[in-house]
Amino acid sequence: MAPQESERLARVLLNRLSEPGDAVVGRWLRELPAVEVVRAIRDGDVPDHPGLDSARLAAYQARLPGLAPADDLKRVRDAGGRFIIPGDTEWPSQLDDLGDGRPIGLWTTGTGSLRLLALRSVALVGSRACTAYGAHVAGELSAQLAERGWVVVSGAAYGIDAAAHRGALAVGGMTVAVLACGVDVAYPKGNAELIRRIGVQGLLVSELPPGEHPNRFRFVLRNRVIAALTRGTVVVEAALRSGALSTARRARDLNRHTMGVAGPVTSELSAGVHALIRSGGATLVTDATEITDLVGAIGDDLAPQRSGPVLPRDLLEPAVARVLEAVPATAEGAPVERLARQSGLPPDEVLQRLYELVSLGFVERHGAHWRVVRRRR
Incomplete structure (x- = not known):
């Protein structure tokens, strides 16, 4: 062996x-x-x-x-699925920031590369018992981030998590769910169809072996992986004792950007976010542009893809190269469906390969269309 x-x-x-x-x-x-x-x-x-x-x-x-x-x-x-470990090309090196608490390995299902997807990722977290306002904001922010080529990461729970995942999926974006159970366990059961969709269009990730079920302790530990994996964490709604705040605190301790969305001052479900912002533990954000202004800078500092030469095309995996070959260099670009026809690959796989190409600096997304990045001479 x-x-x-x-x-x-x-x-x-x-x-x-x-x-x-x-x-x-x-x-x-x-x-x-x-x-x-x-x-x-x-x-x-x-x-x-x-x-x-x-x-x-x-x-x-x-x-x-x-x-x-x-x-x-x-x-x-x-x-x-697969089990990835340190030393694999798919292992996200930023998890090493967790020190001795770094995952032993990660179970994943989906065809995207976790390392490449994490290079341009943002965590959106919040209350399970969210308000209509919170769900709307989470969905809008997630959709806006996905349209800008960012990967949305959350925990597949009820409330804000589910709204964040659905927002990315709705615009054909990429989303990653970090679970507090095995990747073959749909929890919560009410989100079983959403979790299935994420496993097809995005990526399911867990520290726990197949068949394992969640408990309160595992949810808290799961949050540290979300915080370490992403470039920044946005808390949309959270009460004063919300578990989502633990993700924000972890992100802050790991020197990731921590952001919060303000809500009604009369809402208990926004009291935790307001306290986080007021204490200086989070930056107030209101849309995806403000989020990417922050995490884009820290992303460049931690993993500068654009400042150096990109990987040559001949080093790309065959499926990734086929998708890149199909992407036009014209200003209008092309939608995923056209790229799937031209590359001969399923639309879901084409989408995952496109996000890998975004992370590598080869392509960019404009609305529902994709095009080759134009290099300045």
């Missing part, structure tokens, strides 16, 4: 063995390959790490029997 595949299998096992954000396992993985960590757990070889005592080792060992990492990999692959 290739070294990277052995490492992947070991990380799948550790993914079952520990909960998301386990800093003890994270410290261990910082010093040893996952294969060696698994061997150390089985042999009872405890390194001198804070928090890794005999009791914790015994807890890990108690969970070992019955674990079948190869079965987990087969299960997600049969569902059209």
